[in-house]
Amino acid sequence: MRGVKKENLPTKVCVVCNRPFTWRKKWERCWDEVTTCSKSCNSKRKGRKSESALDSVKKDHADTPQSRKDLHIYDSNAKAEQIEVTSMLAANLDNLHVNKDTLDDIRENELERLVADASYPELDMNLEASDEDHAHNELDDHGDPKARRKAEKKKMKAMRRAQREGRGDSSAGQKQCTICSKSVNLLIRCTYDSTEEWGMVCGKCWNDVSGGVVDGDAAHPHYSYGGLWKNRRAQKA
Template sequence: MRGVKKENLPSKVCVVCDRPFTWRKKWENCWDEVTTCSKSCNGKRKSERQRENKETRGEDEDEDARAAHKKSVKAQKAERRARLEFNGNPTSGQKACDECSKMVNELIRCQTDATKRWRMVCGSCWVKVSGGVVDGDANHPHYRYGGLWKNRRAQNADGGEPLVC
């Protein structure tokens, strides 16, 4: 719109404030989509639209869902805090033995049969599968040691310090 006098520029009426506004250079490519006269009016329009959406969705349901989420997040934080301070659930972080399914704080990783599948066994089951010998014996030809797993979140009987250093 080069060379056009200001009074001859196209104009529209703002859908928010009902005031007329004229064409601007920055609206050259999108003049057909422009409906508001300013950023302020555009912001008011968006906030009004959001408020209408809340009313149609049901504001109470939205607030209830938010409150429930907030409550669950607080519970998770409290649990995490207690765990870090060693005041939490003493069975936290324990794993089950593959032989006896007992929940323990230490497991031995080993192979016990011809399948060569790695298994996690507790101390009492380890004696059975290895014969009580670290490298196995003639009666346990498939036994192979693979390491020790310790629960880092474990607590001692006093409830204060962790078992693992």
């Protein structure tokens, strides 16, 4: 429902679990017919309906050969319906697993694209020689695209692992000082001239624009302190 806030969406009470549930986009055309909150409750409702119908048949029919035959046929149909519902749920679970694998692949590919767009410098992985040979062989595996993608994913994981362990490029994640353009791991956000524009300055430049005082002094009227920035991906010394 466009223009309706989430807290104002219509709600119903599930006829199976007696818990409230909110309108969803998939129910836009059949909201009036919806009585259960989930597929699980819907299957339970169908099971209860089958059991009540079976009890009704048993109550209405006397214990005769014909009635026993009818009950046998009804039981068979009910079991077939239950098997169908179980198969449907199993298929949905399989689809969930497939979708999860697909999302993992998309996430890995998106991360690789972001790394490439950011033009990160090559990281020193310090990989074992056997690992490098293995990755090289996978990349040249008769031009198999699947093997190439797998090898590239392993390489990206190795790069991220080295970054986390502090074995990557020492300049990874650094930013430049607004004044001297030096790349550092710690910057101070402040204003320092008559334009009153915020900048990120290194420790050396900060001493010049603030006089070494956090809140500034009379000799630096344009200075205002705005916080610190620290490189969270800084590598070990």
